[in-house]
Amino acid sequence: MAGPMKMRATLVGGTTAGAGGTxxxxxxxxxxxxxxxxxxxxxxxxxxxxxxxxxxVIESEISQAVSRNPVFSFRIKGGxxxxxxxxxxLDNKGETNKIEGVVA
Amino acid sequence: xxxxxxxxLGALAVLLARPFxxxxxxxxxxxxxxTPQDALKGIGAASSTPSKDIVIEAPQIxxxxxxxxxxxxxxxxxxxxxxxxxxxxxxxxxxKFDFKEGALPFVKLNVKxxxxxxxxxxxxxxxxxxxxxxxxxxxIGGCGG
Numbered sequence: 001m002a003g004p005m006k007m008r009a010t011l012v013g014g015t016t017a018g019a020g021g022t023x024x025x026x027x028x029x030x031x032x033x034x035x036x037x038x039x040x041x042x043x044x045x046x047x048x049x050x051x052x053x054x055x056x057v058i059e060s061e062i063s064q065a066v067s068r069n070p071v072f073s074f075r076i077k078g079g080x081x082x083x084x085x086x087x088x089x090l091d092n093k094g095e096t097n098k099i100e101g102v103v104a
Numbered sequence: 105x106x107x108x109x110x111x112x113l114g115a116l117a118v119l120l121a122r123p124f125x126x127x128x129x130x131x132x133x134x135x136x137x138x139t140p141q142d143a144l145k146g147i148g149a150a151s152s153t154p155s156k157d158i159v160i161e162a163p164q165i166x167x168x169x170x171x172x173x174x175x176x177x178x179x180x181x182x183x184x185x186x187x188x189x190x191x192x193x194x195x196x197x198x199x200k201f202d203f204k205e206g207a208l209p210f211v212k213l214n215v216k217x218x219x220x221x222x223x224x225x226x227x228x229x230x231x232x233x234x235x236x237x238x239x240x241x242x243x244i245g246g247c248g249g
Contacts, residue, residue: 022208035216037194046130050207057207063135065190065198065216067171073212092130 003030005099009085023079023103025050027087028071035064044092050074051086079103135197140189140224143197147187149226152233155180158225160238166217169242174223175212182229183209191237192221218245 006028013021034040042064050058058074081103088098134146144150161175176186186209187200198215209227217240224237 037218052206055204055206057204058201059204060199060201061130061135062199063195063197065193065195067214067216071212071214073175073210075208075210076206077208078206 005029005087005097007085007087007099007101009083009101009103011079011081011103021078023052023076023083023085025074025076025085025087026071027074027099028069029089029097030069031089031091033064033066033068033070042092045070045089046092047090048072049088050076051084051088052076052079053084054086131200134200135195137197138195140191140196143189143195144187144226146197147200147226149187149228149233152226152235155227155234155236158227158234158236160223160225160236162223162238162240164239165241165243167243169217169219169245171214172217172240172242173212173214174240176210176225178209178225178227178229178234180209180227180229180234183227184230185228186211187226187228188213188215189224189226190215190217190221191224193218217242 009023009025011021012024031045032043034043036042044064045062048060049056057076083103085103086098086100090096131146134143137143137146157179159177166172178186185202188198189196190198201211203209220241222237222239224235226233226235
């Protein structure tokens with residue numbers, strides 16, 4: 001079943017607010033990501049969105065070819081410590097989950 | 105009276121279904137395609153120009169096809185989307201990422217590969233498509249997972 005998510009968002013390279021750094025986001029989703037080939041019911045995440053301070057910066061569509069318990073890394077130009085990052089997903093059965101954190 | 109109630113209920117159902125539908129945009133046509141060509145056609149990128157500015161980092165040999173790490177960076181200015189196509193998988197299109205204002209055209213993900221295959225990445229920038237590919241050898245296929 002779809003379980004908890006984990007996320008880490010860190011500012012790399014920049015010193016203080018917005019000084020040319022990169023916000024690195026690493027997110028883990030607990031999900032079976034089963035294929036039809038496995039003989040189980042097809043159950044996989046289809047949509048992922050990444051928001052920075054409430055504004056969508058990355059939208060993704062994925063297939064059952066993404067590994068079980070997906071881990072993704074994303075990068076946002078600039079950003080500052082304390083920025084709010086939210087990552088959410090929606091699967092083919094309509095289940096959803098999201099995680100919110102701040103850039104450290 | 106009954107008809108009015110039905111109309112109101114119908115309108116309510118449409119309103120309730122709306123946000124979900126907006127969230128659930130998933131390109132069934134492209135993801136359901138069984139050849140790389142059809143998958144790329146499905147995302148509107150039937151033809152693309154080869155580019156050395158798309159960097160694909162992945163192991164040359166993946167012992168376990170169930171978890172193959174792939175890291176992609178596009179150095180093409182204005183890259184707005186990246187698509188990952190695993191050419192010999194039953195459904196080749198694995199993922200598509202759209203980068204809005206502020207996001208860098210970079211992604212790292214783990215995929216399942218059925219067998220040794222080329223991994224093709226198509227980057228879209230200012231409405232034009234560019235591609236690069238790289239072979240990954242798979243010792244044990246990973247589509248049973």
